[in-house]
Amino acid sequence: DADVTQTPRNRITKTGKRIMLECSQTKGHDRMYWYRQDPGLGLRLIYYSFDVKDINKGEISDGYSVSRQAQAKFSLSLESAIPNQTALYFCATSTSDLELSSYNEQFFGPGTRLTVL
């Protein structure tokens, strides 16, 4: 079973619609992230959360909002989608436990391909 899951995997929507992308993880990590990937631009951070009560903007947060419903769940919303939000969206998790060898790594979900017409 996948440790980080994202729903939906693909979504086509129209300009002005509200969209929610969901992310769930079973890794027990406290930190979660949302990125978007665009050709030639790599992965850019939208929002991140270091625990349930901590939400922070990334480098490209305009037009997006997030909700951390539980340690395992982190959702990304586009309140009014526009065509330049067409991209691949990835959720990622990491641990703040310094005892773990993986504490500097982020673990990614399979991604959501969003198309805004």
Next chain:
Amino acid sequence: DQQVKQNSPSLSVQEGRISILNCDYTNSMFDYFLWYKKYPAEGPTFLISISSIKDKNEDGRFTVFLNKSAKHLSLHIVPSQPGDSAVYFCAASPLSGTSYGKLTFGQGTILTVHP
């Protein structure tokens, strides 16, 4: 301002030869560096990392080299295999301060290994 740059959008290599992927960074606060590999329709997966106290880290066919004075790192894959064909992302992070835990990614390099 792109703090992590991968200036080669693509690289084509023959099976069995060496693949060298390069990455440059500008932020001197970065002290941990990672390489991720991404196949189509999948999320990026961690490949190898290096901390700034080292200049080399090796894991099987993969070796990462770090030149701190030049703010440059490279990933060497020897020998290259067709299954290595993927997009490779370089990422960097500080290990302290308010940005600890955040990764800054490069644009990615598409590696194609021909049989």
